[in-house]
Structure formats: structure tokens, C-alpha cells
Amino acid sequence: MNRYIPLTAIDCLIPSLLIDAQSPPDVLHANAAARILAATQVLESLERLDPHHTDSIDLKQLAHACALLLRDGCDLLDVLGRRLHVST
Numbered sequence: 001m002n003r004y005i006p007l008t009a010i011d012c013l014i015p016s017l018l019i020d021a022q023s024p025p026d027v028l029h030a031n032a033a034a035r036i037l038a039a040t041q042v043l044e045s046l047e048r049l050d051p052h053h054t055d056s057i058d059l060k061q062l063a064h065a066c067a068l069l070l071r072d073g074c075d076l077l078d079v080l081g082r083r084l085h086v087s088t
Helices: 025-047 056-087
Strands: 004-006 018-020
Touching: 018 056, 025 056
Parallel strands: none
Antiparallel strands: 004 018
């Protein structure tokens, strides 16, 4: 496994946001959990909105932000899972 793994949410030729695969497992987990929790809280807030008083552009932008956060969290969990699989 490469030490630095690019996040997959943004498709570009030269990635600038990387996961250090040698980070301690608790650090990888904490970063994944923070991103997943943030996305969950935004989605829970959206659930309580009145759709008749909501701009569709705002909803699209919030959905995109949640998708980025969730993808980052999944990338971090993927690295953590590979680390755990190698150690067993």
C-alpha cells in the first residue's frame, strides 16, 4: 500500500489532499467519524426543512458538501480497513 493515498471525491491529475496510510488507526477513525458525523448532521437538518421554503440550488450545494464529506469518510475507513486486514 502506498503511504499517501489521494482522496477520491475530486477527480484531478495532481491530487493535493492525501491520506497518510501510516497514520495511527485511531487517527484515521477519528477523522472518518468527524466527516461522517458532519454529513449526518447536515442531512438531519435538511430532513426537518419545509421543502416549500427551500431553494433547490441550496439543496444541491448541501447535498454536494455531504457527498464530499461522506466520500472522505469512506476513503479513510477504506485505508483503516486495509491496515487492519494486513495486521491480521
